[in-house]
Amino acid sequence: MRDDITDSPDYCSIEIAMEVLGGRWKLAILKQLLSGTQRFGELRRALPRITQRMLTRQLRELEADGLVTRTVYREVPPKVEYSLTEVGRSLDDIAGLLDAWGRWYRGVHAAGPAASQGRTTAAREDRAAV
Structure with a gap:
């Protein structure tokens, strides 16, 4: 999780939640991952209106905030899976x-x-x- 959110006494709990979950696509991504681990392409198909760039950005932010885990498998072609952490499942x-x-x-x-x-x-x- 980003320290700027949790360490500042200026943030109330609602602001923290909105900072972590805010954004047009984060909750939709989390909803998809609540059904289980998915690959990037599966998320793209489940959320057809999101661009590849935005999905990448939102997943990185969710990962940085400790809600999503990204697992890279060393194969050809590379395989990457996204799943919720315990915090994400909460x-x-x-x-x-x-x-x-x-x-x-x-x-x-x-x-x-x-x-x-x-x-x-x-x-x-x-x-x-x-």
């Missing part, structure tokens, strides 16, 4: 919650802004009642 529940929230949010906004406002208000009222 995000399983969080990823599930974010996935559920994303599906809910998509459904709320599928009907348009006016309908989503009513649903959002109702959802807030439901959560407040709990």
Whole structure:
């Protein structure tokens, strides 16, 4: 993990989480790796909108932050696999919650802004009642 994040008293825990997990593709990559070890090409096929350059960058950052392990096999052609560390696997529940929230949010906004406002208000009222 990067020392600049964990050593600074100026970072609150949410900022640390956003610094490590922030970025358009990191959570999507982690979600794919939660199903098991994958090669670079498998991740590219599972996430077709990400560029090769961006996938490489995001994987390097996840590795630097201790969430992903990169294993290189000495063969021809070279084989590289990515898997989650224990820290990466600890995000399983969080990823599930974010996935559920994303599906809910998509459904709320599928009907348009006016309908989503009513649903959002109702959802807030439901959560407040709990």
